[in-house]
Amino acid sequence: MAKSNDSVRPFGMRDKLGYMFGDFGNDFTFILSSSFMLKFYTDVMGISPGVVGMLMMAARFVDAVTDVTMGQIVDRTSPSKDGKFKPWLKRMCGPVAISSFLIYQSGFANMAYGFKVLWMVITYILWGSVFYTTINIPYGSMASAISADPEDRARLSTWRTIGATLAGLVIGVGTPMVAYEVVDGNTVLSGPRMTVIAGVFSALAIVCYLLCFHLVQERVEVKANNRKLDTGRLLKSLAVNRSLLGIIAAAVLLLLGMLGMQGMAGYVYPNYYGSAPAQSASALVGSIVMLVICAPLASKLSAKFGKKELSMVSCAFGAVVYVVCLFLNPQNPYVYVGFYALAYVGLGFFNTVIWAMITDVIDDAEVKNGVREDGTIYSVYSFARKLGQALSSGMIGALLGMIGYTPDTAFDPGVTKGIFNLSCIIPAAGLGAVALTLFFIYPLSKKRVEENVAILERRRSEV
Incomplete structure (x- = not known):
């Protein structure tokens, strides 16, 4: 039920900027982890890429518990004077930031191998499975409480993506310029x-x-859900929710493609092309694509054609771009950056509207079940995103191991050629699979979303 207090200011730019800053904060640790943690632990700490990837995948079993538990806590918590969701940002911002910082302690590089692995496991699980969960679930669920208007929620989704893009710009462009140094003619991470x-x-x-x-x-x-917890009912409702399963599958595949692009950037630019500046340029171009093309156009195009329809076509385009890049095998790093930019247009539209698609899924579940479960549904989706992140890192680690990558072989011609091939194949496969998933599984077309909005408006007007 919307608050009736006339003193409540209307939805506006302040909310959009605030929501943008929330994802900016999230991605200062999330993008850093997805782009540089594997590189840091393989090249600086001397840990096998397979071990790092295994940790990232194993931690997701912990997330299966912590994410859904946090979703239930959020749903069953009564609103305070500051609201139901946003107090968690103030409570947990310190722990999530500190735990992220502890992951990258290069002072332990000369410690025993077992100690370094243990340190990596403890700090990564504290950050990703515990503290990040306690801030990300309420933050993501909060969009439904900021406004009941679907158009406002679409704007929040766009501004959230702008926040993520700006964080990616700072991390992707700034970090390679500072973090790399040249040692014996090779570009290495400091x-x-x-x-x-x-x-x-x-x-x-x-x-x-x-x-x-x-x-x-x-x-x-959003009142507290006081219904007695029926785990069987909850699992059944989630298991048969086709819209939720479809967006989860698409999100996992998107992250395999997107984080595959970002994760392999830390190898293809310094190792295959020998150019850390090109890595910064790719991050800059990707951010420009999001801010200049995707963010301004996504809301308009999705309003005209539908979020599902726009995302499906754009991801298929991104997959084709990387297939062409693989076969052309450009030798100039900045030509490769051009292919990266084109593919980013493809994934960028889906990545911009996906947060609004989550609210569509929540609405769809409420239409079917008569219960509003923002926190629980968002927590399941959040778990899927973490799973996609882990699978991406685990996949990259395993594939790097398969082509023979170690700190000693990092610049061997056969290994660097394998790095280039992986940098094209991973995102092409991920984005192509996203398009197929949205087409065959995800049911929330433009028409279906509009029908759900009308049903919920009618129900709320009758209360």
């Missing part, structure tokens, strides 16, 4: 520099979370 960078990003994450807390206002009162 451990001490990465530690400092992680500390700076953690501090900035706290600032962004607090800005989100103070700028955003929850207008829709």
Whole structure:
């Protein structure tokens, strides 16, 4: 039920900026992990890529419990004077930032191998499976409480993507310019520099979370779900929710493609092309594509054609771009950056509207079940995103091991050619699979979404 207090300010730019800062804060640690953690632990700490990838996948079993548990906690918590969701940002911004910083402690590089693995396991699980969960689930669920208007939610989705893009710009462009150094003619990652960078990003994450807390206002009162927890009913309702299963599958595949692009960038540019500046350029171009093309056009195109329809076509386009790049095998790193930019247009539209698609899924579940479960549904989706992140890192680690990558073979011609091939094949396969999943599984077409909105408006007007 929407709050009726006339003193509540209307939805506006302050909310959009605040919600943007929330994802800015999230991605200061999330993008850093997806883009540089594997590189840091293989090249600086000397851990096998297979071991790092195995950790990232194994941690998802922990997330299966922590994410859904946090979703239930959020759904069953009564609103406070600050709202139901945003108080969690203030409570947990410190722990998530500190735990992220602890991951990148290069001072332990000369410690015993077992100690380094143990340190990696503890800090990564604390960050990703515990503290990040306690802030990301409420943040993602909060969109439904900021406004009941689907168009406002689509705008929040766009501004959330802008926040992620700006974080990617800072991390993707700035980090390679500072973190790499040339040693014996090779471009290598500096451990001490990465530690400092992680500390700076953690501090900035706290600032962004607090800005989100103070700028955003929850207008829709989402009451505590006092229904007795029936685990069987919950699992059954989730298992037969085709829209949720479809968006989960698409999200996992999107992250395999997108994080595959970002993760392999740390290898294809310095190792195959020998150019850290080109890595910064690719991140800059990707951010420009999101801010100049995808963010301004996504809402308009999705309003005209539908979010599902737009995402399906754009991801298929991105897959084709990488297939062409694989066969042409450009030798100039900046030609490769051009292919990267074109493919980013493809995934960018889906990545911009996906957060609004989650609210469509929540609405669809409420239409069917008569219960609003923002936190629970978002927590399942959040788990899927983490699973996609882990599978991406695990897949990259395993594939790098298969082509013989180690710190000693990192610049061998056969290994670097394998790195290039993987940098094209991984995103092409991921984005192509997204398009097929949206077409065959995800049911929420433009027509279906409009029907659900009308049903819920009618129900709420009758209360």
